[in-house]
Amino acid sequence: MIIFMSQAPIFVVTVPVLLLVALLEAVGIKTRHNIAILSVASFLCLAASILMRDKTVALAEFLYAAGLVLGFVLILYVLVTARRGRQWTWFVGLLIAGIGILGAEVALRNALTQPDAETMAFLIYALTFVPAAVALAYGLFAPDIPKLRGSI
Numbered sequence: 001m002i003i004f005m006s007q008a009p010i011f012v013v014t015v016p017v018l019l020l021v022a023l024l025e026a027v028g029i030k031t032r033h034n035i036a037i038l039s040v041a042s043f044l045c046l047a048a049s050i051l052m053r054d055k056t057v058a059l060a061e062f063l064y065a066a067g068l069v070l071g072f073v074l075i076l077y078v079l080v081t082a083r084r085g086r087q088w089t090w091f092v093g094l095l096i097a098g099i100g101i102l103g104a105e106v107a108l109r110n111a112l113t114q115p116d117a118e119t120m121a122f123l124i125y126a127l128t129f130v131p132a133a134v135a136l137a138y139g140l141f142a143p144d145i146p147k148l149r150g151s152i
Contacts, residue, residue, distance in 0.1 A: 013065040017073055031081050035074060036139030042070040042132035050125070064128075071131030075101075078138045090142055097134045101127055 024034045045067030052060040075098045082091040105127055112120045 009062060010065045010069055013062065013069050017066060017069045020070075021073055021077060030144060032139050032142055032144060034139075035078055035081070035135050038070060038074055038077075039132045039136035039139055042067045042074065042135070043129065045070065046125075046128055046132070067132070068128050071128060071135070074135035075131045078135050082138070082142070085143070087142060090138060094134060094138065097130070101130050 021034075021038060024038065025031075029037075045063045049060045049063035049067060052063060075094065079091060079094050079098070082088075082094060105124055108120050108124050108127070
């Protein structure tokens, strides 16, 4: 589990994940469905990373980084979508969840000591599922927002 925290290629994965989100947005599916599909993809990447941990460490790190980056990009995407749709209760709830996740991860990393390293690493890994879960909840339960059409 420590391998995921220290060596995941997060910066390498960020640009392809952003391109994936932009591509799905450009295709024209409803925004909520885009968010639900991407959050399921984030869940799958994170779950596959733990299954591949013992077999192929490089692939496991890549999948972990993809799931992590996709989850946090989805939090930002959902925040923008909720603000655009004037869904203030969703916006405030998502903002609190996002800040809480980041604060908890920073606190766990600061509290990381050698005897408790495996436990803290597991807790940090468990926290990486929260952004995808929050985005999936938004994708499934939030009201539809019409896409912007019209002039420049």
